[in-house]
Amino acid sequence: MKATPRLTRRQFLRVTSAAAAGAPLILHSSSRAADKPSDRITLGFIGSGKQGRILLNDFVKRPDVQVAAVCDVDWNRRESLKKHVVETYAKQTGQSSWTGCDAYGDFHELLAREDIDAVVISTPDHWHALHVIAAAAADKDIYCEKPLCQSVREARAMADAVRVNKRVFQMGSQQRSMREFRTSVELIRNGVIGRINRIEVGVGGGPAVPCDLPREAEEPGLNWNHWLGPAPWRPYNSTLSPRGVHDHYPAWRNYREYGGGLVTDWGAHHFDIIQWALDLDGSGPVEIFPASEPNAQTGVRFVYASGVEAVHVPGNGLTFHGSEGKLFVARGKFELTVGPDKKADSPAKLDDIAAEYLTASAKRVYHSGDQHGNWLECIRSRKPTVAGAEVGARTVTVCHLVNFAYYHGQRLKWNPEKETFADGTGDRKWLEVPYRDPWKLS
Numbered sequence: 001m002k003a004t005p006r007l008t009r010r011q012f013l014r015v016t017s018a019a020a021a022g023a024p025l026i027l028h029s030s031s032r033a034a035d036k037p038s039d040r041i042t043l044g045f046i047g048s049g050k051q052g053r054i055l056l057n058d059f060v061k062r063p064d065v066q067v068a069a070v071c072d073v074d075w076n077r078r079e080s081l082k083k084h085v086v087e088t089y090a091k092q093t094g095q096s097s098w099t100g101c102d103a104y105g106d107f108h109e110l111l112a113r114e115d116i117d118a119v120v121i122s123t124p125d126h127w128h129a130l131h132v133i134a135a136a137a138a139d140k141d142i143y144c145e146k147p148l149c150q151s152v153r154e155a156r157a158m159a160d161a162v163r164v165n166k167r168v169f170q171m172g173s174q175q176r177s178m179r180e181f182r183t184s185v186e187l188i189r190n191g192v193i194g195r196i197n198r199i200e201v202g203v204g205g206g207p208a209v210p211c212d213l214p215r216e217a218e219e220p221g222l223n224w225n226h227w228l229g230p231a232p233w234r235p236y237n238s239t240l241s242p243r244g245v246h247d248h249y250p251a252w253r254n255y256r257e258y259g260g261g262l263v264t265d266w267g268a269h270h271f272d273i274i275q276w277a278l279d280l281d282g283s284g285p286v287e288i289f290p291a292s293e294p295n296a297q298t299g300v301r302f303v304y305a306s307g308v309e310a311v312h313v314p315g316n317g318l319t320f321h322g323s324e325g326k327l328f329v330a331r332g333k334f335e336l337t338v339g340p341d342k343k344a345d346s347p348a349k350l351d352d353i354a355a356e357y358l359t360a361s362a363k364r365v366y367h368s369g370d371q372h373g374n375w376l377e378c379i380r381s382r383k384p385t386v387a388g389a390e391v392g393a394r395t396v397t398v399c400h401l402v403n404f405a406y407y408h409g410q411r412l413k414w415n416p417e418k419e420t421f422a423d424g425t426g427d428r429k430w431l432e433v434p435y436r437d438p439w440k441l442s
Contacts, residue, residue, distance in 0.1 A: 040066045041379055044116040044140075046107050046131055047123035048072040048081040050249055051145055055120050055172075056081060058372055060088050065376065068116055071104040075221035078103045080245045105223060107131060111138040118168075118379060121145060124250075126231045126258045126433075129154035129441060132169075132389075136161040141168040141379050143372070147260065147268035148392035152400055153432035155393035156419060157441055162389035170375035170385040171392035175269050175331070176276065177371040180347045183354055184320075184329040185365050188277045192357050193338060194324030196278070196308050201270050202315035205262030206297030207406040211255035213237035219244070230439035231257045256407075263312070263406070264399040270318055271402075272387075272395040273329070274310055276365070277320065281391050284398055284416035285310070290405040300405040302398065312402060404430055 041064060045056055048070055059065050067085045072078035082103040090098040104110045111119070111134055118141035121131045129149045135142050142162065148171060149155050162169045175181045188196060215235035218224055224236045240252040253259035260267075275281055284304075291299030301311045317330030325338040334347045344353050358364075368374040368386040378385045394416075401414060404426065413422040420428065435441060 040064055041376060042066050042068045042115055042117045044069040044071065044110045044113070044119045045081065046071045046110065046119055046121045046135075047127075047145075048074070048077040049122065050247060052120070052122035053081065053084070055122055055143075055145075055372075056084070059120065060085055062372075062376070067101060069102045069104060069110050069113065071107050071110045073105060073223040073226040074219070074241065075105065076244045078105065105226070107134070111135055111140060117141060118143070122172075124227075124252050124258050125260070125264065126150050127229055129158055130230065130439065132158045133161045133442060136165040136167045139165065139167070141375075143170045143172065143375050144392070145172040146272075146392065146396075147264040147399055148389075148396040150258075150260070151431060151433045152397050152419060154441060155396050159389040159393040166382075168375065168378045168382060168385060169389040169392075170371065170378070171387040171389070171395075172371065173269060173272050173387040173392070173395070174371045175273060176366070176386045177368040177374060178331065179350060179369070180329055180332070180334045181273055181276075182365060182367065183350050183358075184318075184327055184334065185273065185277045186358055186362065187327060187336065187353070188320055188322075189279060189365070190358065190362050192325070192336075193320060193322030193327055196320055196322050198321040199274055199308065199310040200313045200319040200321070201267075201274060201310055202298075202313050202317055203262050203266035203270055204316045205266075207263045207403045208254055208256040208259055208261035211240075211257050213239055213255075228436070230433075230435040230441075232434075232436055260399055260403050263403050264396065266316065267399040267402065268392075268395055270316075271310075271398045272391070273318055275391075275395055275398065278304060278306070278308060280304065281394060284394055284414065285401065286414055286416065286422075288401050288405045288412040288414065290409045290411060294409060296406070300402050302402060302405075400430075 043059060043065055045052055045067065056067065060067050070078050070081045070085065072081070082101050085101040086098045089100065090096065110116065119135050121128060121142065121144040123131060125147055128144055132142055132144055149158060187193070211234060214237065216237050218236045219238065219241065222241060227241050240250060240258065242250055253265050254261055259265065285302035286305050287303045289301040293299065298312050298314050301309055303309045317328060317333060319326060319328045328335040332347060334350060335345050336343045336353060366386045374386050397419065401412065404412060411425065413425045415422040
């Protein structure tokens, strides 16, 4: 970590002990322990909506972290988040007030701070690429919410920026740190249900639609121009950016200018598990088939070079069909059938299943039980995270390919090595989204 005036773990314990004893609080910058494993990681938060608050609520409780700044284009939300940080740290340290957190309306100001080690990005999807690339260039490690971005070209630019700048990146694909999904992947990779031939994947809904929301009176304190950023100009509507501090997930994700519908929103989770289970984190499907009916919300199929076919179906979760059985997994749900026998019908039986099928010689995958903690550990060790930038780029590319089939109703062939359409199908223009001046993808 950088040499900064944040608290080390030892200093933090000394502060809390002193405060509890009523001793005066005196911290000297000369006593900080820079570049030592005990040094607290200083975080900045870009985005302070519902998901940003959820993430901050976890990180601000961790003794090895110090939140030093928050950023949002909405004054009310960023000041509310700053207040939460200040009150939390004041309570933790036993002080009457805390002044170690700043609020910004422009993310460039936050990234310019040399004392911030890493950033947590939870802005709308159409902003992710610019935020991540700028953060990587500013030598910040990055936690970015899923889906990674709005286009295939952005995904590649983001992954390259993270790699070139040697940043530690974690995508908010928490399912890679959930036991039911990790165990399912290991069972599949170890051939427990035989050769996979078909996967049914439900993501709770379909693709996004063009935005046609009416004009509303603008929200005081919101920089609407900066909320739109690189997206096309349109009048303010509270469906996209709710008024004030809110406790719901805004519907901007349903509109093509800002998101990809549930195909990208939940697809970033479940398509990711398909890639992981098939050991194709650095690849993708080779052919995508449109739905049989126009304007359908499900029915798109994508096929891998091995012949494995995945089909987008109603519902939420994944069913892997193999030559020797099938496996269904969703959050908090797990069912395994081997041959004619149902071996498990709930996650409560995962211990028994693991003991029976995953022996000492079984193939294992990256083990993480804590998505946030894994990122922090890797910041210190400089080792890869469970869901790095390349994983995020490949997963969101699958999401976009599925949406292309919905949007354009065409059969597509894809070259995952070159990340482009093959055999004269598709249109290269679909691989990027236009940016509004003065924003550019660098």
